[in-house]
Amino acid sequence: MNKHIKKVAVIGSGIMGSGIACHFANIGVEVLLLDIIPRELNDKEKANGLTLEDKVVRNRLVNDSLAAALKSKPSPIYHQKFAQRITTGNLEDDISKVGQVDWIIEVVVERLDIxxxxxxxxxxxxxPGTLITSNTSGIPIKFMSEGxxxxFQRHFCGTHFFNPARYLKLFEIIPGPKTSTEVLDFLNGYGEQFLGKTSVIAKDTPAFIGNRIGxxxxxxxxxxxxxxxxxxxxxxxxxGPVIGRPKSATFRTVDVVGLDTLVHVANGIAENCKDDERRExxxxxxFIGKMMENKWFGSKTGQGFYKKEGREILALNLNTMEYRPSKKASFAxxxxxxxxxxxIDRFKVLVTGxxxxxAFYRKSFSSLFEYASNxxxxxxGELYKIDDAMKAGFAWGHGPFQIWDAIGVEKGIEMMKAEGFQPATWVxxxxxxxxxxxYTIKxxxxxxxxITKKAMEKIPGQDSFIILDNIRKSNEVWKNSGxxxxxxxxxxxNVEFQSKMNTIGGDVLAGLNKALDLAEKDFQGLVVGNQAPNFSVGANIGMIFMMAVEQEYDELNMAIKMFQDTMxxxxxxxxxxVSAPHGMTLGGGCExxxxxxxxxxxAETYMGLVEFGVGVIPGGGGSKEMALRASDTFRKNDVELNVLQEYFLTIGMAKVSTSAYEAFDMGVLEKGKDLVVVNKDRQIATAKAYAQLMAEQGYTQPPKRKDVKVLGKQALGMFLVGTDAMEDSNYISEHDxxxxxxxxxxxxxxxxxxPTLVTEQYLLDLEREAFLSLCTERKTLERIQHMLKTGKPLRN
Known part of the structure; x- marks a missing residue:
């Protein structure tokens, strides 16, 4: 099926509908967002003399919903300007416009009659030929297209996005009775390639895959x-994180999603799955019934399992149904x-506690293994789809069968039987x-x-990915501790960081230099990429702190110079x-x-030079590079001071992009040179392809720059006046x-x-000298120590 999606219509502008509309706008698709018209005027409309026939009134619901979505945090959109790709309207005046779109997505209230x-x-x-899908989370698809x-029926199916649509990767595709295989194949590929999703074709059963297991x-x-x-x-x-799941874990997640939403799904499964052996x-x-009576739904009602009073977080005592101060939990x-x-290596240890x-892990994993296998x-029909659904829809680090494999299938069965559970017969x-x-790797x-073939089969769709976990042992060329x-x-x-949080210390720098040596000698190009949650949180500040405390300034100078020289x-x-950043790409990772x-x-890259938070300036070439990029941006008749100031503020305000697209505005990504991929799973393969292309086109080693224009006293005076004013107005501290x-x-x-033309090395020397001088300051050491202890910046 050769189909191009240029425009979609989203019917229903609630939280989910607006989120889906924003994500299609994220990938460059035009969106028509429609909703119902209001039944009555609000007070503001009455005061302004408007009527129910006025366009602004008729589109009020859809416009208010979209505006609320665009203001929400985390944002559903990669860049605010992308919202211009969304046109709003209502289902009476504008429904005929769906005839101009390639795909209609229904996201109205969860009632079959409506x-x-x-x-x-x-x-x-x-x-004819327009795709039409429903984002239902539980209503059987087979009932929707009757009549x-x-x-319509050949082009109709369920396409279940998970909320928030931008961030959760699961895209369940549920065929109806007459959905054509061409439509299913197209949506499966489109979800993965264009929407950046993990596409999973599910059966039309209550709650499908993700919500059933989750x-x-x-x-x-x-x-x-x-x-x-x-x-x-x-x-x-x-x-939570100890087993590779979000910090919000279980009860905080329910508070965010809404207890009422969870109860709605659970009730639907209980009512419609009468043969489910674990229906009870x-x-x-x-306690859930009591919370529902009290309307303690979570964040939307101000209280759920947790409640915030001032700065204090209270937790619900499920025995007394009263809130008390939250207590830190710990277990041997x-x-x-x-x-x-x-x-993945923790599970076999956890179940032996x-x-x-x-006891909790043995019982909960045993129960999960039984249910998932049944x-x-x-x-x-495929076990990997359950694992994919849980990882992509619920942000689990590993699915049930991956956890079971990590414990050992036979040991898992022994554990299950001891806990009173049984695996499915096929296991x-x-x-x-x-x-x-x-699972096995080959x-x-x-x-x-x-299960049907009773043999190991290759998971389809892997050819467009490079999975480092799968090739690390067989394709390893060299390694050290970093x-x-x-x-x-x-x-x-490819050089893959292996340090904690992918911090950059001496071992990582040595590895980078070794990779460059090897690539220059026997290869054609080098990718710096990994598939950890974050690309790199920056330099190893623990190492810097120890050297500074011990006043080993010569060694610190050499360490910083090694970082600069490696860059x-x-x-x-x-x-x-080619660098392949994703997630947190901070400080040295950004450099x-x-x-x-x-x-x-x-696309989900949160990138910035954040060294001010630990009391220093970027010392691995970042300060130099921003001065160089400002110089390259100067144009005839520019007010060059204003251009330089923008780059200065990017560092001085420790700006971090909320997406890769925002990183272009900050100047840490460059238009025309750098690019963005929506599906992180394709990132290493794409980076490799570009490295290969540059090599094949005849890559030439660039000459070192000697033409960086710096503005000297003219710029320095402006900056010093500005920083004086900011301290005088208490906007920044004395150390800032x-x-x-x-x-x-x-x-x-x-x-x-x-104004003078200088070399990069001239600026690097200034940068290193400034970095070292700040490392002698007590307040800088306090900031580094606070970051190491709490993970949060200190403004002293």
Whole structure:
């Protein structure tokens, strides 16, 4: 099916509808967002003498919903200017416009009768061949298209986005009785390639895949919390980052999503899954019923499992149903995993715990394994789809079958039986046939156990990805404690950081230099990329702190120079270098990307030079580079001071982009050179392709720059007057003032009497001198120490 999506219509502008509209705008698609007209005037409209016939009134609901979405945080849109791609209207005046779109997505209230009325109207105006889908989270797809035209039914199915649509990757596609295979294949590919999603084709069963397993998991914990005498905070401690799940864990997540939403889904499963062997888990515990009566739905009502009073966070005592101060939870079992960096390696330790935490993990994982294995083939025939759905829809680091594999399938079965649970029959048959795991890696690809074929089959769709976990062992070229260098094939190397939070210290810098040595000798190009949650949070400030405290300034000077020299090697290598940032790309991680020949950034890249937060200026070439980029931006008749000031403020205000697209505005990504990919899974493969292309086109090592225009005293005077004024008005502290003046001196090129052309090395020397001088300051050391202890900046 060769179809191009140029324009979509989204019907329904609530939180979900507006979020979907924004995400299509994110990827460059024109959007028509429609909703119903108001039934009565509000007070403001009455005061202004408006009537129900006025256009501004008729579009009030849709415009207010979109405006609220665009103001929400985190933002549903990559860049505010992308909102211009969305046109609003109402379902009476503008419904005929759906005849001009390529795809109609219905996101109205979850009532079958209302959806059928909407579909009847849409069927009259859509042109043949237009895709039409529903974002329902639970209503059977088979009922929705009854009575519609043949063309409607062939092009109709469910497309279930998860909220928030920008951030959660799951895209469930649910076929109707007559949906054509061409439509399903198209949507599967479009979701992955263009929307940046994990596309999963699901069966038309209640709650589909993600919500069926995810709701069961949450409801199980609701029942376990009292049975095991655990508190709300303890469950959240046990079900959060320690097992690779979001910080919001269980109860905080429910507060954010809304308890009423969860209850609606759970009730739907209980009512419609009468043959589910664990149906009782979807019945509501007494405390949930009480919370529903009290309308304690979570964030939307100001209280749920947690409640904020002033600065204090209160937690709900599920026995007394009263709020009390939140208590920090701790368990001996969790202490055993502190030294285990990779989450997947923690599971076999967690289930052996001798305390309440170990008992919790044995029971909860056993219950989850039983339920997930019994849902095959009911909700899907392929086990990897359950894992994909939980990772993409609920932000789990690992799905049920991956966790089971990590514990060991046979050991998992022993644990389950001890806890009173049983695996599905197909699992024991798999073991009996000699297959000891659900997944295996072969030739750089992941294979899964196919229940029908009773054999390992390659997971489809991997050819467009490079999965570093799959090639690391077989393609390893070199490694140390900080990096692994892998051969990506076709003459391209990849250097992957392996340090904690991918911080950049001596081992990482040594690895980068080794990768450049190897690439220049025997390869054609180098990619710097990884598939951890974040690209790099910056330099190893712990190392800097220790050197500064011990007053080892010569060693610190050498360490900073090594960082600068490595960045310059990235810039002036004999082979093309490509950086692939994603997630947090801060400080030194940002500086590395600034010095690559090309940046292939994931859309969700939060990038910035944040060194002011720890009391220094960017010292790995970042201050120099922003002065250079300002110089390259100067144009005839520019007020050059204003241009330089923008780059100065990017550092001085420690700006961090909320998407890769915002990074272009900040000057840390460059238009015409760098690019953005929406699907992070494709990022390494795309970066490799560009490195290969640059090499094939005849890459030439660039000459070192000697033409950086600095403005000297002219700029320095302006900056110093500005920082004085900011301190006088209490906008910045005395130490902020000192740091800003150091940065001003570097970016002005010193106190030169007139604008001058200088070398990059001249600016690097100024930058390093300023960085070192700030490391002698007590307040800088206080800032670094505070960051190391709390992970938060100190303004002293």
């Amino acid at each position: 959806k059928k009325i909407v579909f009847e109207k849409l069927d009259k105006h859509r042109k 519609r035209s043949e063309d 709701t069961f998991s949450i409801m199980s914990l609701f029942h376990a919390v009292k049975e095991m005498d655990l508190t709300v905070e303890e469950i959240d401690k046990l079900s 888990q979807f019945t509501l515990p007494d 079992t969790l202490e055993l995993t502190k030294s285990i960096e990779n989450v 001798k305390d309440k935490a170990g 849902r095959i083939p009911e909700i899907t 024991t048959e798999m073991i009996s046939a000699g297959n000891k795991s659900f 030739d750089g690809a992941t294979y899964y156990y196919d 990096v692994v260098i892998e051969d990506l094939g076709d003459g391209i190397l 310059m090697r990235m810039r002036y290598s004999a082979i093309p270098t 590395l990307s600034l010095h690559a020949d090309k940046v292939v950034a994931a 003032h000192k740091i800003a003046n150091k940065l001003a001196y570097v970016m002005a090129g010193g106190d030169l009497s007139e």
